[in-house]
Amino acid sequence: MASVSWDRLVDGVLSGDVRSLARLITRVENREPGWQEAMKALYPASGKAAVVGITGSPGAGKSTLTNAVAGLFAAQGRKIGVIAVDPSSPFSGGALLGDRLRMRESAVHPDVFIRSMATRGALGGLCQGARDVARIMAAFGKDLILIETVGVGQDEVEVVKAADCVMVVLTPGQGDGIQALKAGIMEIADIYVVNKADRDGADEVVADVLGMLSIAGGEGSPVLKTSAVTGAGIAELAEAVLAGIGRAKNRETWLRERVKAEILSLMENEILNSLVGKFGKNGALEKAVSGILDGKSDPYTAVEALLPGLSEAASGDGRR
């Protein structure tokens, strides 16, 4: 199946070949043997891109907004990559009715590289998957990578948390719009966008956000009104994004945390895969399952038996 070598794909990505980019991403996502070596080879070239996280509740118009911003940046000569992890996105689509929505996809600038990610069954985890894809796009030469994700699930939130600039997209007329977002999302945003601002109630949403920010002490963050369909406010949003990337935050601490989280997530996957391999091959996992189903054991006891000596060390410092 894999007729092209990793080396050729890596060279292709580094020299700006779009087909190599798409194929290498797929292989890394599938964790084909050799993926780590490819990522190591691309790593030194991947340092310069900035990552922008775009999140918000389903139906807030994130995809159209992402398109509009990506198109504007591309027209300015920037090299743009888009990662769509939103299950309701026209890019990643739904399982059954996806095609209907996919037709809505508007024309984005031809140089914008768009990649959708399935949120289900990402082999290395959703967060690590998005990190890998962003890194490959950066090595390919993208300056700015926009990651669009729905702001409700924990994994999806983790994905955008690692971005250099996080934008939360709200919209009027969604009932209690702010409430529908995952707790914690509002706090991590650098920019608040009230999209579909031509609709009734946009000013109320802006007032709600400003009220919340004044309680939470985040008064500095911009709150912008946009209409992705008419284009109103898109230029201001693009400027705010560039300013947001430039802003410092507590950058050193934040970078350390980000790298630490990545090491832990990679370790977790390596270990789990190796255990599934080992205990799968020698039948220990199936035996443990049978013991529990027969009522002779329970999951907690089974894990202690499979990992002798580990749990004493682990219990008590249950950090994640």
Add this chain to the structure above:
Amino acid sequence: MASVSWDRLVDGVLSGDVRSLARLITRVENREPGWQEAMKALYPASGKAAVVGITGSPGAGKSTLTNAVAGLFAAQGRKIGVIAVDPSSPFSGGALLGDRLRMRESAVHPDVFIRSMATRGALGGLCQGARDVARIMAAFGKDLILIETVGVGQDEVEVVKAADCVMVVLTPGQGDGIQALKAGIMEIADIYVVNKADRDGADEVVADVLGMLSIAGGEGSPVLKTSAVTGAGIAELAEAVLAGIGRAKNRETWLRERVKAEILSLMENEILNSLVGKFGKNGALEKAVSGILDGKSDPYTAVEALLPGLSEAASGDGRR
């Protein structure tokens, strides 16, 4: 801090003491030392309860519906527990504006035990956390445990997938209601509920679901209209839930998968905690982070160095 012993709390739970139930759940959630022993002690008594998963998009009225069904079951003399993992639920509430919503909480039957779960930072993972809480409620004597969760994030979906019966709640007037759900959610449901059925468009949503089911070959599943506020359709829904629990599915296979997933998730956490403990104490993690930030290494190389010998075994069978 922990003045009451685990043994007393376990005895309390087994003898039906509500305060012991609440306290033991908190301690297990916090992974206080000894939590595994407590879970082992409760395990034999936890086998009889059925778990019902209730999911759907934000704003579909899941909480009110859960209340209504829980109240009806309780009035029938069943012992009901509710686990609310929905971030927009009136139980778990939002971070900042939660109180406003919490006031909407309607009066549930006094015997219904309700527990909210924070989706952020669940120490053992969200899915395992919900499993543990459901098991503790079962050992306490609950017959039926309703788990309410928003149907958008991957973790949240995993939570309900393990239920004996899964109900997806839709509602008219949410734009493309079915699309807003996580891909994969529609496929795992045993019962489809169109809530707020007094609104315009309810019949269209029913027709959409029936159309989808006829494509996907799931024609047997009930599609019900309810109004949690007026109570219309709640009795029929309660009957469908009981029938859904009784129905067979491919039960043996499904049980094995469920137990296997739990063993793996417990193993993963044990190992990660022990590694964080070990590499945290000896400084290896911080050293690896510094190496990456200084540009001398990359995350993939760092993980290989921290876990020598593991990655060869693991690569190639990247199953999760």
